[in-house]
Amino acid sequence: MNQMLRFGLILGLICAAATLVLAVTYEVTKPKIEDQLKKEESAALAKVVMPGADTFTEKTLDGVEYLEAFKNKRLVGYCIRATGTGYSGYIRMLVGIDLSSTIKGVSILEHSETPGLGAKINEVRPKEEEPYFLRQFKGKQAYSIELKKDVDAITGATISSKAVSDAIRDTVNKFLAKMKDEKGL
Amino acid sequence: MDLASYITIIISAVFINNFILSRFLGLCSFIGVSKNTGPAVSMGVAVTFVTTMASLISWLIYNFILLPFHLEYLRTISFILVIASFVQFTEIVIQKKAPGLYKTFGIYLPLITVNCAVFGVAVLNTDVFFLNGKAVDGSFLKALLQGFGAGAGYTLAMFIMSGIRERIEFAEIPKCLKDIPITFVIASLMSLAFLGFSGFKV
Amino acid sequence: MKLLGEFLKGIWRENPTFRMVLGLCPTLAVSTTIANGIGMGLAATFVLVGSSIFVSLVRNIVPEKVRIPCYIVIIATFVTIADLFMKAYSPALSRSLGMFVPLIVVNCIVLGRAEAFSSKEPPMRSIIDALGMGIGFTLALIVISAIRESLGNGTALGFSFSRVFEPPLFMILAPGALLTIGLLIGLINYFTAKKGLRRGKKD
DSSP states (O other): OHHHHHHHHHHHHHHHHHHHHHHHHHHHHHHHHHHHHHHHHHHHIIIIISTTOOEEEEEEETTEEEEEEEETTEEEEEEEEEEEEOSSSEEEEEEEEETTOBEEEEEEEEOOOOTTTGGGGGOOOTTOSSOHHHHTTTTSBGGGOOBTTTBOOOTTOHHHHHHHHHHHHHHHHHHHHHHHHHHHO | OHHHHHHHHHHIIIIITOTTTTTOTTHHHHHHSOSSHHHHHHHHHHHHHHHHHHHHHHHHHIIIIITTTTOGGGHHHHHHHHHHHHHHHHHHHHHHHOHHHHHHTGGGHHHHHTOHHHHHHHHHHHHHSEETTEEOTTHHHHHHHHHHHHHHHHHHHHHHHHHHHHHHTTSOOOGGGTTHHHHHHHHHHHHHHHHGGGGOOO | OHHHHHHHHHHTTTOTTTTSOOOHHHHHHSTTSHHHHHHHHHHHHHHHHHHHHHHHHTTTTSOGGGHHHHHHHHHHHHHHHHHHHHHHHOHHHHHHHGGGTGGGGGOHHHHHHIIIIITTSOHHHHHHHHHHHHHHHHHHHHHHHHHHHHHHTSEETTEEOTTTSOOOGGGTSHHHHHHHHHHHHHHHHHHHHHHHHHHHHHO
């Protein structure tokens, strides 16, 4: 038993040292990681999701996270966070709609779809600026958007394409309903 | 609707995203222990038991310890430690209480600690069944089912592969392709066949 | 001179991927693009070198019976460090490698080297051995991912030649990975056998 105690002590010591090292590393890298995420997001916001807007303020409404987009201090639209269930995990994106809920732009922040298939939802063709799949959404009505009717699915990746369009439609609908409630009250 | 989503998880883990043939998790043992059907299936059963239990334990740890205390960065270290101790513990229990069972399954247990499928399913569960630091609906049950499905998919692939390898044992294969290389080529063909499931809408 | 041999053996004679057939899950899963392959290779090399130093340092303190859990803790620590730094400085790479970064912890190469080498040898030699193995692993990943990316996606290191031929999707998906590694190992077996035969005749 004494031996067991010694074993446990040594293992415990090593675990404690490891945890300490990790805690320090985590604290050191944490601001940098958050910084990176913010940088990517703000780049996506100003360039793709709501072109032309200059300031964004983070808001939440009953579980729907969104940002209000302003241009010269006038509200021009909303950027809504949507999450779709793709082929092999979540697809997180930002959808920009103007005040009449026309889509201004879509940006995928994170996905884990299969390279060569589902990953094409975020693929940029050579010499082009933005993903060809997401470009199709621009100018469409967000609350009624439907795959194969308003936007073409990617060949061989229907599930991933549908995940994106469904998530956009459902989240925007939820958001609009919540907004109506809010204003009605 | 909910029942369907649970069934989908199992079907997906066994066929569409088969752990070995499409996610490459557990490949080392798949190549190493698939020479004969008997041991291959025993290994599969042992892995299924461990993946299910690992999903259970890792979910509890993640949901009740790591998330509330914002210790997500300790995920890797805590999961691997818990899996290793669980495997060790099971090995001791089986050895003492059921020597017969130990002879069939026990010898594979030490191999399972570093089996990517076990650790992989634990990590995958936290990636897929937690959203923005919160468990999704039915997360616990889904994690369990995914753990079981992962093991079942592993066993299925092991069973098919060992059957094929038994049959080609005496076939005339170019010498340089014998054993490991030909096993990969067969696995490639199996994986191609399993790709057929990926069009399935479930 | 001996150290050089220790370093070189990981690259060819005992190459972890092609000769020892270890650590396959990440090798096949992330080798869809060359960039991913290099990223995974370097991360694994970092973990190998870091853990080999510490395993070698504590080799005389840790009792025989708990050595494996201790090694696992050391390896997991380095894996998490690599994961966090990758998230902080190369978020795109971290995202495309996804769960395969934490999976380095169960990569048989790392635990295998800890158990077979660093647990018996002084730190200096352990580092050299780990470095050789890590680079051998990285090179193997580069070879496999170069084949898969160029054939399956029609691109390589930013060049696109998808106009020359229609890239078969097969190579990017799981079956292509398994076929590539199977045939590569077969090819290497063939050449070693041939070389061995020639050498045998000379002697």
